[in-house]
Amino acid sequence: MSSLVVENPRSRIPEGLTVDPVSAAHMANSFLRTALDQASEGIMIVAPAFQPHLGPRILLHNTRMAALVGAEPSRGLCDRFLTQLAATEEEAGDLLRVLRCTVKQGGAAQWEGGMKTFFGDKVVRCIWRIRAVMDEHGRVYNYTLAVTPSPTPVTAAPDRSSFSPVPAPAVTDDSRRLRNDNLATMAIGVFHDLNNLLGIMMTNLSEAVTISPAQGQVRSHVEEALAAARQACDFVKETMRMAKGMPENRAPSDVAQIIRMTARITQSGSGVNLHMSLPKDLWWAMADAPRISQVLQNLILNGIQAMNNRGHMDVLARNIVAPQGHHALRPGPYVEILVRDRGCGMDPEDAARALHESFTRKENGNGVGLTTCKHIITEHGGQIAVSSMKNVGTEFMFWLPATQPQQQQGKDAAPMTPPRVRSGLGTILVVDDEERLRNVVHAVLKRCGYRVFEASNGEDAVQTYRQLLRQNDDVDMVIMDLTLKGTLSGEQAMKEICAMDPSARVIASSGGMLEESREGFISEGFCDILPKPYLAADVADVVHQVLMKDIKGEHSGRAA
Incomplete structure (x- = not known):
């Protein structure tokens, strides 16, 4: 690695001119960070x-x-x-x-x-x-x-008798790997920003549902928009988990809901008419929902591309029980899912290869999608099969082991309309550099009965908190965005606030946050987390829950 040298920022200043050394140092630091990030x-x-x-x-x-x-x-x-x-x-x-x-x-x-x-x-x-x-x-x-x-070990010893260049496939693999790594890194940042925008939409829509009349066309339209925003939110979070390479989290999963969400989003923007047939009593499966969604997305996209973005596709599901001696499945209950297109189809030889090697007929394709699908399904204890006919179409069918009936009892779908917003008393400081989100959170908490202060960056948050302390005006809660513009991040601002007031309660909030990271944030000094995007009721609920814990004596510090 070549050494990094920061040139003295005063060395090229024309004689007679002066430059603020602090500004010059900040500029040099900015240049260094930019170079490192490249x-x-x-x-x-x-x-x-x-x-x-x-x-x-x-x-x-x-x-x-x-x-x-x-x-x-x-x-x-x-x-x-x-x-x-x-x-x-x-x-x-x-x-x-x-x-x-x-x-x-x-x-x-x-x-x-x-x-x-x-x-x-x-x-x-x-x-x-x-x-x-x-x-x-x-x-x-x-x-x-x-x-x-570390590079993947080479199984065969290289021929040292000649100095031939690196084979083209190796260079291509390294280039593709680097591109995918860069895309994954950028994707996390994109998801963070997208969650912030969804947060503005969902908080405003859920607040609009709460204050609008119970009956009427306006209320119906707002509820429909909120339901779509929540589906987009679920998809972003699941995709973010995959981009972050988080471990599998298998749990009883509503297969019908996974199919509906994935199919609707994957079909969006295409000219294909997607028909779904999902029985009301479709069993659940022990599955990692994001990975099963990844399989469905890949199969549906393959079908859309095979049909040149027009025509009709089917996504069907049903419950089956594999008997003793089944040729592919162990005995027991399964959810069977079929994805059928009416596209160009494959020759029998190509269909036989599709799930067993990196095979593709697409221009610029890499052929790893279907083998990845097979790997995911077999890891879940299921099987996948393909049937195709040239110029007729292709069917992919896979089976997931179903859960026992009692595991799905009481697992009704979450209501699309938000729950009642809880009221409370206390002083809340909302810290976020997105003014539109600050405004709606302010309005929600004020309507709940809280007194609310705002800050747009970490420095203002620390100063506002300090001023309120000097006035003997306790702040019962701080909702702190982690990614703030300015010199102080949300975590640094939290530490400064806790240094001046050890009993301070700070909730971490971010568009790049997942529920799985809760314990990590709590160990760093936060009292709870509020992942973006959130509904109006979510804000009131987390504030209420943390304050109630203190009242019950579960946390040290002031009672609300």
């Missing part, structure tokens, strides 16, 4: 001092490093230690030994070992290139680490 490898800068049992603290990192680890974009790896990324305690010790020996080895070293991710137990084998940054006296300023996943 790198294709994960880069970290860590402190020269080693904390006992923890090693050096991480001072700075680029977005690629956060993506490799699976960190939240708004939080990154700040305030973490290098050894916390190592897969095991033994490897953490090895990494520290290599780090200490870097200076003796001329300032550079390399180590290969496992890196933990923040989601699940997944470990990524990586190459860690280490450089000690020293002054002219040999004192270490910091350590710079460049981290890249």
Whole structure:
């Protein structure tokens, strides 16, 4: 890795002109961060001092490093230690030994070992290139680490008798992998922004439903728009889980609801008329809903493309029981799902290959979609099959093991209209850089009986909180957006508020947040989370629940 040098910002200033050194330092820092974020490898800068049992603290990192680890974009790896990324305690010790020996080895070293991710137990084998940054006296300023996943081992020994270039397929695979990694990183940021916009829509729509007359055409239109926004929200969250590479979360899942949501969104914008036939008593399945949705999306998109974006498709489902001696399934109950198109179809030979190898007839296709579908279904204990005829169409059929009947009792679909908004008493500080969302949250909480203050950034939030404390005016709750414009992030603002008032209660909110990350945020000092987008009732509920916990003595601090 080439060393990063920040040129003195005063070196090119024409004689006679002066520049504010603080502004120049901010500009140089901006240039450095921009350069780091353009790198294709994960880069970290860590402190020269080693904390006992923890090693050096991480001072700075680029977005690629956060993506490799699976960190939240708004939080990154700040305030973490290098050894916390190592897969095991033994490897953490090895990494520290290599780090200490870097200076003796001329300032550079390399180590290969496992890196933990923040989601699940997944470990990524990586190459860690280490450089000690020293002054002219040999004192270490910091350590710079460049981290890249280890390449897949080559099974056959290379021919060293000739110096032929790298085969084109390997270059293509590396390019595709890099492109997919970059797309996944960008997707998380896009989902964050999309959730913020959905939040404005859903909070306003749910508030409109609450204050509009119970009967009438306007109320009906608002409820329909809210239902569509909630479906979009569910789809974004499920796709975000896949982009973040979160572990499977299998639970009793409403297969009919998964089919409806996925089919409607996948069909959107196409010229294909999609017919669904889903019985009312369709069984549930023990499944990871986002991954099953991924399978359905892939099969439906294949059909739309095979039909040149026009015509009719079918998505059908039914309950079946596989008997003893079934040729493909173990005995027991299953949900059978069929996706049928009327497109160009495949030859028998191509159909036989479709699920067993990277096969495609599409221009610019990579042929891994169907094999991925098969892998997901078989991991769930099911099976998938394909039947096709040239110029007639293609049918994909797959089976998922169904849950026992008692597991689906009481699992009615969530109502589309929002529940009653809870009232309460207290003072709430709402911190968000999106004015439209601040305004509607302010209106919701005020209607519930709370007194509400607002702040658009972390600095204003800390200052407002401090002023209220000086006036002996307690703030009962802070709703803190994590991604704020300015020098203070939401997490940093929370820490400053808690430093001046240890009994402060701060709820974390973000468009890049998932319910699975609740415990992590609570361990960092937040009292609860409010993932975006949310309904008006969600805001009132989380505030009410946290305040009630304090009244019941479950948390230390002031009672509301």
